[in-house]
Amino acid sequence: MDEAALRAQLAMLGASLFARGYSVGTAGNISVRLPDGYLMTPTNSCLGRLDPARISKLAPDWSHIGGDKPSKEVFMHRAVLTARPDAGAVVHLHSTHATAIGCLAEPGTAAPIPPLTPYFVMRIGRALPVIRYYRPGDGAMEADIHDAAKSAKAVLLANHGPVVSGRTLEDAVHAAEELEEAARLALLLRGAGARELTPAQVDDLLATFG
Numbered sequence: 733m734d735e736a737a738l739r740a741q742l743a744m745l746g747a748s749l750f751a752r753g754y755s756v757g758t759a760g761n762i763s764v765r766l767p768d769g770y771l772m773t774p775t776n777s778c779l780g781r782l783d784p785a786r787i788s789k790l791a792p793d794w795s796h797i798g799g800d801k802p803s804k805e806v807f808m809h810r811a812v813l814t815a816r817p818d819a820g821a822v823v824h825l826h827s828t829h830a831t832a833i834g835c836l837a838e839p840g841t842a843a844p845i846p847p848l849t850p851y852f853v854m855r856i857g858r859a860l861p862v863i864r865y866y867r868p869g870d871g872a873m874e875a876d877i878h879d880a881a882k883s884a885k886a887v888l889l890a891n892h893g894p895v896v897s898g899r900t901l902e903d904a905v906h907a908a909e910e911l912e913e914a915a916r917l918a919l920l921l922r923g924a925g926a927r928e929l930t931p932a933q934v935d936d937l938l939a940t941f942g
């Protein structure tokens with residue numbers, strides 16, 4: 733896909749996320765890897781109303797070279813895209829249920845969302861590290877996210893929200909949607925003794941689809 737098509741797709745998927753309540757107001761940001769740099773949603777922009785022509789462009793060294801001023805979370809996106817060379821895009825949301833799990837889970841603890849359904853395992857995998865709280869835009873978060881993202885497609889920022897990568901922009905959006913639904917399910921079933929997928933079932937899914 734060329735840059736113009738990616739800009740149009742970013743605006744279309746941002747609007748779709750916004751229309752379905754995965755993002756409200758100006759919350760969230762999205763980046764896409766290009767052959768000659770990165771696209772990033774502008775700071776204080778609404779994912780529901782992105783103008784493809786005004787989406788920020790960053791050079792391979794992450795300096796701002798076009799469009800509106802980029803998201804203040806450049807460090808967050810750089811952390812993931814440099815840790816995961818196979819990732820083509822990163823989606824950060826404040827989607828309600830994933831953010832709620834990020835308020836409940838202790839940073840450093842394993843598996844804040846249990847493997848309840850196959851699609852969660854297929855889209856997110858086994859690992860979902862919880863990164864300790866940082867003020868939005870604080871460059872100090874970069875090292876922690878970078879280390880965690882080396883072995884995880886997605887991370888949860890404590891008291892903030894999810895950061896999800898994908899091979900393509902569409903993959904990253906689908907994974908962010910699936911993470912939100914899995915978080916909703918986990919909260920709905922919290923304490924109810926729900927049956928989880930067994931380690932062997934998780935292994936089988938990852939061997940087949942991972």
Ligand SMILES: O=C(O)[C@@H](O)C(=O)COP(=O)(O)O
Pocket residue numbers: 758759760761773774775776777802803804805824868869
């Ligand atoms: O939570 C925040 O402030 C940011 O992480 C965010 O979601 C929106 O920031 P911008 O992308 O700079 O608008």
Ligand SMILES: [Zn+2]
Pocket residue numbers: 759760824825826868892893
């Ligand atoms: Zn945020």
